[in-house]
Each structure stands twice: as C-alpha cells, then as structure tokens.
Amino acid sequence: MFGYRHDGPDSRVGDSGLSISCCRAALAMLRYLACTDPEIAQKLWGVVEEETHGLDTGSAGHNKLFIQFADSIGLTREQIENAELRPATAAHLYYVELVIHTLPWFVVMAVQIGAEGTFGPAAAALGQDFIKQYKMKPESVRFFTVHSEADEEHGNLAEEIALRYLTSPQLQALTRQHTFRRMELLYDIWSVDY
Numbered sequence: 357m358f359g360y361r362h363d364g365p366d367s368r369v370g371d372s373g374l375s376i377s378c379c380r381a382a383l384a385m386l387r388y389l390a391c392t393d394p395e396i397a398q399k400l401w402g403v404v405e406e407e408t409h410g411l412d413t414g415s416a417g418h419n420k421l422f423i424q425f426a427d428s429i430g431l432t433r434e435q436i437e438n439a440e441l442r443p444a445t446a447a448h449l450y451y452v453e454l455v456i457h458t459l460p461w462f463v464v465m466a467v468q469i470g471a472e473g474t475f476g477p478a479a480a481a482l483g484q485d486f487i488k489q490y491k492m493k494p495e496s497v498r499f500f501t502v503h504s505e506a507d508e509e510h511g512n513l514a515e516e517i518a519l520r521y522l523t524s525p526q527l528q529a530l531t532r533q534h535t536f537r538r539m540e541l542l543y544d545i546w547s548v549d550y
Contacts, residue, residue, distance in 0.1 A: 386453075387468060390461035393520075399513055400465070421499035428496035448541040455534055462521035467534045469514035471542055479503035 388404060391397045426436050455464055483500030486492045494501070522528050 386456050387461070387464055390456070391465065392461065396462075396465075396513075396517060396520075399516075403469075403513070418499065418502075421502060425496060425499045428492060442545070444541070444544040448538075448545055451538065451541055455538075459530070459534065460521075460527075462517050463527065463531050463534065466514050466518045466522060466531050467538050469517070470531075470535050471538045473512075473514055474539065475503055 388397070388400045391400055423433060423436065426433075452468070455467065459467075479500040480503075483494075483497040486497045486500070487494060518528075518531065522531050
C-alpha cells in the first residue's frame with residue numbers, strides 16, 4: 357500500500373493512492389454488477405456512493421480524501437498517480453480479480469466487505485496517530501477517519517450477505533478460506549519493508 361520513503365508521515369505512502377484507483381474501481385464494479393439480489397444490490401450501490409462521493413459520511417470520495425492527505429504530506433498528484441505498484445499490492449489485486457471470476461457473487465462480496473470491515477479500527481488509529489505524532493490537522497487525515505465509520509457499515513453488510521446466502525458448511529468454509537487469504541494479502545501490503 358506504500359511506496360515513498362521519507363522521514364515524515366509520508367514515509368510509507370504510495371500504492372494506496374490513485375495509481376491503482378482505476379483498477380480498484382473496475383474490480384469493485386465487477387463485484388457489484390454480479391449481485392443478483394435486488395435488496396443487496398441497492399445496499400451495494402450505497403457503498404459505491406460512499407466510496408465515490410462520501411454521501412453516507414458527509415465527506416468526499418475516497419480518492420479525493422486520499423489526495424487531500426497526500427497533499428498535506430507534500431506529495432503531488434503526479435507522484436500519487438505514478439506510484440510504483442508494489443508486488444504485494446499486485447498480488448492482492450490479482451487475487452481479488454481471480455475470485456471475482458471463480459466464486460459465487462455472495463462469497464466474493466462477503467470476502468470483500470468482510471476484509472474492508474477489519475480496516476476501520478486500523479484506519480482510526482492511523483488517523484489519530486497522524487494527528488498526535490505528526491501534528492497533522494484532522495481534516496488532513498479524513499481518508500483514515502472516514503474509513504473508521506464507513507467500513508464498519510461495510511462489515512455489517514458482509515454479515516447480512518453471509519446470513520442470507522452462506523447457508524451450507526461448504527459455502528461457509530469456502531468463504532472463510534478466501535476471507536483469510538484476502539486478509540493475508542491485504543496485510544502483506546501494509547507490512548512490506550522497503
């Protein structure tokens with residue numbers, strides 16, 4: 357998720373920016389379009405609205421919030437857009453694309469949103485630490501603090517999908533297997549040393 361090395365709060369920022377946003381948006385849409393449940397589809401569009409426009413949290417889209425964060429630590433939009441895609445990030449994206457094409461939509465969504473649901477506490481901690489350790493302004497770290505609200509709701513949606521569709525031990529085991537693999541890959545993005 358990271359890329360640039362400096363001594364300040366931007367010492368591990370890169371892949372989470374715009375360089376992969378188009379790929380992530382396309383993958384998200386593939387997941388959402390596969391949904392055949394109209395009630396769940398409506399809720400998924402709410403997720404899309406939050407991530408693109410910040411409607412639920414009254415903020416802005418995630419990309420815009422990340423640009424604001426990057427700007428506050430001295431990165432240019434060009435640096436973000438041209439950030440090197442690290443191997444851990446590429447592995448994560450390839451895995452996400454693979455499961456979209458090989459698993460039922462409800463397994464894919466439970467895995468995806470379940471993994472996002474784990475990000476809220478980490479995002480909140482990052483936001484608070486940027487404020488505390490680097491004396492950043494709260495509005496500069498909204499990319500992180502907004503995730504602490506929105507991703508909790510995403511986790512609730514994953515639970516609803518699981519209760520409705522993951523009704524057999526085989527589907528539950530399949531979802532658990534892919535959720536943990538997805539989370540391992542996600543955490544690899546965060547833990548790579550440069």
